[in-house]
Amino acid sequence: MTGQLDDEILVRAAQEGDLDAFEELVRRHQVPVYRVALRMLGVRADAQDAAQETFVRAWRSLPRFRGGSSMSTWLYRIVTRRCLDKLAKRRPTEALDEIEVEDDLDPAQAAEHRERLRAVTHAIATLPPEQRAALVLREFEGLSYQEVAEVLGTSLAAVKGRIHRARLTIIQETSSWQ
Amino acid sequence: MAMTELTRILPCGVRLEDLLLQVADAAPPADEAHQATCPYCQTALRRLRRDWADVTELANQPVSVPRGLTQQIMAHVRSLAAQASDYILLGHPQGESRISHIVIGRVAQRLVSTVPGIVFASVRAEPHTPPQADRVALSIQLVVRFGPALHPLAESVRHRVQRQTPRLTGARIERIDITINDMAV
Numbered sequence: 001m002t003g004q005l006d007d008e009i010l011v012r013a014a015q016e017g018d019l020d021a022f023e024e025l026v027r028r029h030q031v032p033v034y035r036v037a038l039r040m041l042g043v044r045a046d047a048q049d050a051a052q053e054t055f056v057r058a059w060r061s062l063p064r065f066r067g068g069s070s071m072s073t074w075l076y077r078i079v080t081r082r083c084l085d086k087l088a089k090r091r092p093t094e095a096l097d098e099i100e101v102e103d104d105l106d107p108a109q110a111a112e113h114r115e116r117l118r119a120v121t122h123a124i125a126t127l128p129p130e131q132r133a134a135l136v137l138r139e140f141e142g143l144s145y146q147e148v149a150e151v152l153g154t155s156l157a158a159v160k161g162r163i164h165r166a167r168l169t170i171i172q173e174t175s176s177w178q
Numbered sequence: 179m180a181m182t183e184l185t186r187i188l189p190c191g192v193r194l195e196d197l198l199l200q201v202a203d204a205a206p207p208a209d210e211a212h213q214a215t216c217p218y219c220q221t222a223l224r225r226l227r228r229d230w231a232d233v234t235e236l237a238n239q240p241v242s243v244p245r246g247l248t249q250q251i252m253a254h255v256r257s258l259a260a261q262a263s264d265y266i267l268l269g270h271p272q273g274e275s276r277i278s279h280i281v282i283g284r285v286a287q288r289l290v291s292t293v294p295g296i297v298f299a300s301v302r303a304e305p306h307t308p309p310q311a312d313r314v315a316l317s318i319q320l321v322v323r324f325g326p327a328l329h330p331l332a333e334s335v336r337h338r339v340q341r342q343t344p345r346l347t348g349a350r351i352e353r354i355d356i357t358i359n360d361m362a363v
Contacts, residue, residue, distance in 0.1 A: 005297075005362075012300075012319065013298075016317065016319065018287070019284070020287065026251050030243050030251070034241065034244070044244065051243075055251045056251065056254050059258065059259075117232060117236045119232070120236045121236065164195070171226070
């Protein structure tokens with residue numbers, strides 16, 4: 001029944017304390033929230049924690065959500081902050097999870113394919129957190145530069161600079177340009 | 179940033195990092211005529227496209243949400259909501275029963291959802307004013323289907339909630355406010 005409703009209706013109901021409406025919002029937005037956390041943190045357990053903390057924070061902050069931005073932009077903002085906090089506390093030696101790759105290649109090709117994507121994942125993990133956040137939102141979530149700036153609460157010029165530096169690092173770390 | 183091969187300028191004068199911007203953002207070339215015939219640019223673009231394809235491919239990999247994530251989130255949220263919720267008190271010589279306003283709201287919400295013409299219902303139970311142990315006021319928000327006359331529809335909702343909620347929860351309903359917020363066409 002709720003599948004065809006706008007987020008706005010569900011947000012209004014959730015603000016009135018409707019837990020079913022909030023659960024529908026969780027179902028709608030949990031994939032991008034978890035995906036951002038996974039790409040930023042590289043560890044599934046940490047990403048799961050970050051996603052849970054994001055929605056709990058969203059529930060607590062819901063009375064103050066005025067709809068000036070979309071629900072998805074608001075959730076991107078919360079999850080990005082949670083991830084930046086976690087990265088700030090993380091030990092630099094923490095290992096990343098192995099990447100899961102869906103393909104229909106033969107075993108040798110699949111291994112090579114997985115290795116290339118793993119190299120990208122590791123290159124992302126070497127980025128300074130602010131660059132990492134901007135890159136993930138742009139390349140993995142498909143946000144415009146302006147939307148990334150809104151999520152991160154910074155200027156368009158700063159976002160463009162961060163993404164550009166992040167791209168250069170990834171290409172240098174993963175390719176024949178070294 | 180240290181000077182690396184990527185920050186260098188090609189023999190034709192084009193900066194490699196500008197070509198990377200073109201590849202990653204699928205942006206048009208700064209000088210299309212030059213790029214169409216320049217072997218340095220074309221070689222560099224081929225290499226950049228091949229390398230950047232891995233990033234694009236990682237971005238396109240589906241990500242599965244861990245099993246049970248929704249339930250885990252909602253268990254936490256429901257416990258927070260329960261802590262903040264009011265209760266009705268139903269007295270009994272051998273003790274008292276407390277029923278959360280959240281539960282009363284959910285019971286009423288399910289009752290409203292079965293009324294023909296209702297697409298979405300949200301119900302909030304609030305303490306009666308002045309506070310009385312077993313009484314609540316209900317605020318109902320609706321999205322309705324186009325077709326039924328709205329006032330009779332609202333009355334059907336009020337009637338069903340007024341009759342069934344006390345039977346199912348023990349709460350006495352003092353007031354029912356209904357808002358029709360939207361219409362699904």
